[in-house]
Structures are given as structure tokens and as C-alpha cells.
Amino acid sequence: MFYNPAMELDRDVAVAVARASLPTGRARRGWDMLSATGIRGLRVLHEGGGFHPMVLSERDGQAIDVLRENAARYREEGAAVVRLDAQRPVSRGGFDYVDLDPFGSPVPFIESALAAVADDGLLAVTATDLPVLAGANRAACERRYGARPLRGRLGPEGGLRILLAYLAGATRRTGRRLVPRLAYVLGHHLRCYVTVTRHDAATPDPVGWIGDSTWEGPRLPPGPAVGPLWVGPLFDPDWVARLAPPSTAARPRELTHLLERWKAEATVPSVLFYEPNEIAGNLGLRSPPALAPLLQALEAAGYAAVRSHVRPSAFRTSAPRPVVESVARSVAVP
Numbered sequence: 001m002f003y004n005p006a007m008e009l010d011r012d013v014a015v016a017v018a019r020a021s022l023p024t025g026r027a028r029r030g031w032d033m034l035s036a037t038g039i040r041g042l043r044v045l046h047e048g049g050g051f052h053p054m055v056l057s058e059r060d061g062q063a064i065d066v067l068r069e070n071a072a073r074y075r076e077e078g079a080a081v082v083r084l085d086a087q088r089p090v091s092r093g094g095f096d097y098v099d100l101d102p103f104g105s106p107v108p109f110i111e112s113a114l115a116a117v118a119d120d121g122l123l124a125v126t127a128t129d130l131p132v133l134a135g136a137n138r139a140a141c142e143r144r145y146g147a148r149p150l151r152g153r154l155g156p157e158g159g160l161r162i163l164l165a166y167l168a169g170a171t172r173r174t175g176r177r178l179v180p181r182l183a184y185v186l187g188h189h190l191r192c193y194v195t196v197t198r199h200d201a202a203t204p205d206p207v208g209w210i211g212d213s214t215w216e217g218p219r220l221p222p223g224p225a226v227g228p229l230w231v232g233p234l235f236d237p238d239w240v241a242r243l244a245p246p247s248t249a250a251r252p253r254e255l256t257h258l259l260e261r262w263k264a265e266a267t268v269p270s271v272l273f274y275e276p277n278e279i280a281g282n283l284g285l286r287s288p289p290a291l292a293p294l295l296q297a298l299e300a301a302g303y304a305a306v307r308s309h310v311r312p313s314a315f316r317t318s319a320p321r322p323v324v325e326s327v328a329r330s331v332a333v334p
């Protein structure tokens, strides 16, 4: 039976998201496509509030029995269990919230998730095939996502941007477009929350390739251009600002820390990040500049600079690379 305690914090985030986006005046319809024991969908239903129904679906015979047992307590609140193959589009869509939480790649389920989500509904997508998206298996990434991945320390964020670009393309094929609200790397998986809308459907998606000859952001590993990547924001600052840790959070301290970091990070929508030790390596500095003085010096020079959730010493900045490097030189201990 699939139950992953390592996803506790991620499920806390899902509850925070549900609570921050409560509809007014009507119940919202939710679908937890791949429910397993139901832990995610039932938490979103019970702790998030405002759903009726929350459909929980599973294909596996053993899992469905456990799911039915777990959901029975929440039937009055709107839990409705269905045994189905989530790869097949459901006949009745119009869900305000669709949660796609697979083991591995979400690709086989994306078409039915998009068919199910209502206009202006929220789609939450997990990918646990992070090694593929982060470039450990380039051929698999090209095959699965039609994208050339970034490798190395930038790989996970590259993977997140490949996933968003893939989702954006699939959304376009439904005549709509997506707006990322929150997209992150957490441990060994990626997760994004996107609104699917017809609003401004003609607006082109910020999707493209990045290559070392034209690219002015953080240095890329040598090699050909990578992409297609989502090169727009990963966060909607106003939307992320509404997220608060629920009192029911299983990992309240970590959740509070994560939300604070995302809120700050949302203010600097730059693509990819720098790290002091990587800058020091590129510039041949004897030791890396300390992070806090480096961020302060970038701000003093008139640029935004914030830490990123992606890696412990990662930061994003609005400064172009030559400025980042010259400020880093001035801050580094000679």
C-alpha cells in the first residue's frame, strides 16, 4: 500500500493552498486523481474546507479497499470514492481543484487532468521522476517531456521549468493557458500549482531555450542550449502571500520556514540561481563570499537579491551576471 511519510510537509502545503483559496458563496468540486490511502485528498477536504464533493479515485484493488475505509469517516463532508483508471478522461469535468500526485511522471495523466479542471480551476501536479527531469537520463527526458534537460546543480530547477513548459503546451491544446501560482523543488520531487484559464488565451507562454552564448543569467554547464523551459515566474507573489501554516500542519516549523522563503523568493522572478561557492570556483576566488554580505552588497548596488528554496546557499537576483561577479569579488575575503 502506498503511503509516503516523506510527503507530509508537501501535504501540509496542499492544505495551506486549499485554505488560502477558499471560494465564497459555493462549495468547490475537487478530484484527487491518484488517491492511494486517501491521505492527501482527505486532508485537503477536511483541513482545507469548502469542498463538496472531493472525489478520490484509485485503480488498485487493494488500495481502493483501504481508501473506502479511510474515506468513510468523511462521507458527510463530501468524500466520494471511485474506482477508475485516471488516464481515461472523466465524462464530467468542471472540477475547481484537481490533484495529480503520481509515483513517477505525471505525463500519462495530464490530458485527463486538464479535461477535468474547470476554467479558472487549480491544477496541482507532482513529479517524482526528478532524476529524469534534472538531466540524469537525458534520453528519457527528451522522450517523455520533449525537452533537453539541464544537468548538475541547476538540474532540479531546470526540471521544474521543463515540467511547467510541458504543462503549458498541453494546456494550450485545450484552448486555455496556465498561470503558475506556486512551483517548487522539495526533496526528491517537484510540485506545481497552476490556474488553468481562458482569460488572455492569446498571450504567448514564456517558454524558450537557453544557451550559453546568449544567456546572461547564472553560468550553465557547457553544452548545447537546453529547453524548452518555462522562463516566466515560478510564483505569483500575491497568491503566495496569502498562504499561511494551518494549525493542523504535521510539520509546522518546516512549513513556516518554507512559506517565508517562497514569499521572499516570489519578489525576484529571475530564472535559475547563483551560489557563492560556484561563483568562487568560476572566478578563481580563494574562498566563497559569505551569502548575507553578498546579498546586502547586491541590494546596495540597486538590485533585488533573495535566497532561494532550491538549495541551501542558492540566491536569485535581478543583477546581470557581470554585476553579480564583480560584487562577489568585492565581498570575498582576498
Ligand SMILES: C[S@@+](CC[C@H](N)C(=O)[O-])C[C@H]1O[C@@H](n2cnc3c(N)ncnc32)[C@H](O)[C@@H]1O
Pocket (backbone or CB within 6 Å): 002, 003, 004, 007, 033, 034, 035, 036, 037, 038, 039, 040, 041, 057, 058, 059, 060, 063, 084, 085, 086, 087, 101, 102, 103
Ligand atoms: C504516489 S501514489 C498516490 C499518493 C497519494 N496521493 C498520497 O498522498 O499518499 C500513486 C497512486 O496512483 C495509483 N494509480 C496508478 N496508476 C493509476 C491509474 N491509471 N488510475 C488510478 N490510479 C492509479 C497507484 O495505485 C498509487 O496508489
